[in-house]
Amino acid sequence: MELLGQYNYWVVFFLMMTGFYVVIARGNLVAKIVGLNIFQTSVFLLYISMGKVSGGTAPIVADPGSLYSNPLPHVLILTAIVVGVATTALGLALVVRIKEAYGTVEEDEIYAQDDPPHGSAPALAQGSETATADSAGEARR
Amino acid sequence: MTHLIDIVLLTFLVATAIAIxxxxxxxxxxxxxxxxSLITAGxxxxxxxxxVAFTEAAVGAGISTVLMLGTLALVxxxxxxxxxxxxLPLTVVVITGVVLLWGTADMPRFGDPEAPVHQHVAPRYIQDSPAEVGVPNMVTSVLASYRGFDxxxxxxxxxxxxxAVLVLLGRRRRQHRDPGSSGD
Structure with a gap:
């Protein structure tokens, strides 16, 4: 196992960069949130990897003298997972609102509506109430 | 054996991430x-x-996926x-990744019991929490007692x-209903 001593960390950083790439290269907001979640999970893996002790067991009292893995990272990551799903829910709710207001969840199309390239598109930013009503009408078809 | 399972699961994770x-x-x-998320729980x-594994399986693999599917149904x-x-994104990602990998050179070896992370408060939690808190599961003791404020x-x-979610989506439902009641 000497050669593979840092394998966990390499994989963690590869996954982290995969999530980062999805966040910055994909234009779709739902895909961006998936990327953020991948990034987040890789941070969880980093912490849990650091808490592992070779030959240790789960930190639940067993026979006296057993070797336990470090419980502290586990606690921190438990908290982080629950907070993570709360922030994911918030992000997804924002995506739904953006879809209502702009009619799209593609970053480029949202930018195009905010700064019309030829100055001819309707100003959706100030009239978001009407835009919402319109897209609500479209959604009902 | 545990290391082998670890390595196989991590390789699955990499494959899944590339597919994503x-x-x-x-x-x-x-x-x-x-x-x-489920492989991560493994x-x-x-x-x-x-x-952490059962929280990730329930919350990460379960609730997050359901929330995302619900969002997909709407958008x-x-x-x-x-x-x-x-x-450009590839360059940024590769540079950041190389810097991070460079950082692993200084990290303690995986599973090293002498690593600094195991030297500070963790021994106290492991030795004293069964007597002080009375719960056999040390993670529970730390979560609910020592770090209760967290x-x-x-x-x-x-x-x-x-x-915040209720405010964002409740507003949407109201606006849905208003044109609905006057228009239909």
Whole structure:
């Protein structure tokens, strides 16, 4: 196992960069949130990897003298997972609102509506109430 | 043996992540993300973090995937093909990744019992918590007793996020209903 001593960390950083790439290269907001979640999970893996002790067991009292893995990272990551799903829910709710207001969840199309390239598109930013009503009408078809 | 399971599961994780990057269908991306979370839970078991594993399986693989599928039902599965060049994001990602990998050179070896992370408060939690708190599961003792204020802060964050989601989506439902009642 000497050669593979840092394998966990390499994989963690590869996954982290995969999530980062999805966040910055994909234009779709739902895909961006998936990327953020991948990034987040890789941070969880980093912490849990650091808490592992070779030959240790789960930190639940067993026979006296057993070797336990470090419980502290586990606690921190438990908290982080629950907070993570709360922030994911918030992000997804924002995506739904953006879809209502702009009619799209593609970053480029949202930018195009905010700064019309030829100055001819309707100003959706100030009239978001009407835009919402319109897209609500479209959604009902 | 545990190391072997760990390595195999981590390799699965890498394969899933690459598939998520390459696939274009949003539905497939979200389902693969569910699989990814479940494999992560398996890795946590292999790394002795059983409490974290079942939380990740329930919350990460379960609730997150359901929330994403619900969002897809509202915003549609269409994903525009990528128009920008991939060169800039790839460069940024590769440079950041190389710096991070460089940083692992200084990290203690995986599983090293002498690593600094195991030297500070963890021995006290392991030795004294069964007597001081009386719960055999040390993670529970630390979560609810020694670091109880962290957990209080966590519930505050979750409450805030829940209120924010209700505010965002409740407003939408009202506006849906108003034109609906006058228009239809």
């Amino acid at each position: 990057v390459r696939l274009n269908s949003l539905f497939a991306v979200v389902m693969l993300f569910g699989i990814y 890795v946590f078991i292999a790394l002795d973090a059983v409490d 549609g599965h269409r994903q525009a093909p990528q128009q920008h060049s991939r060169a 957990t209080l802060g966590e519930t505050a964050v979750v409450f805030t996020a829940g209120v």
